Amino acid sequence: MDTHTGSNEAGAKARQGGSREAIIEAAGRLFLDRGFGSVSMDDLAKASGVARRTLYNQFETKEEIFREMLLRVSGQLEDAFPSGIEPDGDVEDVLRVIARAILEFHKKPEYCGFLRMVVADSRQFPWIAEEFAAVMEPRTERLVHYLAHLTALEILDCRNPMLAAHQFMGMLNEISLWPWMIGREGLPLAADEVVDETIRMFLQRYRRPQSKEN
Numbered sequence: 634m635d636t637h638t639g640s641n642e643a644g645a646k647a648r649q650g651g652s653r654e655a656i657i658e659a660a661g662r663l664f665l666d667r668g669f670g671s672v673s674m675d676d677l678a679k680a681s682g683v684a685r686r687t688l689y690n691q692f693e694t695k696e697e698i699f700r701e702m703l704l705r706v707s708g709q710l711e712d713a714f715p716s717g718i719e720p721d722g723d724v725e726d727v728l729r730v731i732a733r734a735i736l737e738f739h740k741k742p743e744y745c746g747f748l749r750m751v752v753a754d755s756r757q758f759p760w761i762a763e764e765f766a767a768v769m770e771p772r773t774e775r776l777v778h779y780l781a782h783l784t785a786l787e788i789l790d791c792r793n794p795m796l797a798a799h800q801f802m803g804m805l806n807e808i809s810l811w812p813w814m815i816g817r818e819g820l821p822l823a824a825d826e827v828v829d830e831t832i833r834m835f836l837q838r839y840r841r842p843q844s845k846e847n
Contacts, residue, residue: 653691655681657705660698665746669699669754669761699761706747707768710738724788724840725832731776732805732828739809749814773798780839789839797839804831 659681663672674695678688692698738744748765755762773795780794791797808827 652681652683652687655683656688656691656698657702660695660702661743661746664699664750664754668757669695669750670757700764702747703764703768706744709741709744710768710772724783725836727779728801728832728835729828732801732831733824735802735805736809736824736827739805739813745810745813748810752814773802776801787841790841791839797835801831801835804834 656677659677660672663676663680672695674688675685677695677698678685681688683691692701751761751765755765776798777794780789780791780797783789784791784794789797805827808822
């Protein structure tokens with residue numbers, strides 16, 4: 634009897650999990666195709682193939698669904714971006730790790746689709762941009778702190794580490810992210826070439842000249 638009850642509970646949880654995944658997947662499609670404001674909870678129930686009651690058992694509002702999607706993007710960022718930057722490592726090696734992680738993350742269609750939705754809907758719903766920025770900023774801060782640390786060690790000369798961090802990421806975004814955002818193919822460049830030249834340009838501007846010993 635206990636075994637039968639446990640089996641029923643496990644089955645119910647599996648169905649609930651499947652329904653939740655179906656809702657999130659449908660929300661991603663509809664929010665991107667129509668915009669956040671044009672999608673109703675009824676639309677989401679129909680697109681995900683779940684009953685309206687099931688939908689409301691999982692999520693009370695569209696905003697809650699969006700925040701669940703944002704949490705997932707945040708988790709992907711946490712997995713993709715280095716969790717710690719070794720302050721004593723060679724600067725070129727560290728920047729290469731960061732640049733490659735950024736380019737790899739740009740390949741994730743779910744991230745790019747989510748970003749496109751944020752750009753499209755944030756003017757009408759400012760809270761969307763605010764919550765997205767709150768997820769992105771801690772990752773950017775890692776790079777800011779790293780550049781500030783190397784500036785303090787007089788390895789780099791970043792008078793404004795935050796500006797320098799955004800410049801570094803901006804060079805990568807220009808090549809691999811923004812073309813996709815406007816519906817174009819990325820430039821026909823190898824990832825290694827993009828990374829190497831980005832680092833070369835960045836360090837030509839910010840690396841302190843090394844003193845020559847006699």
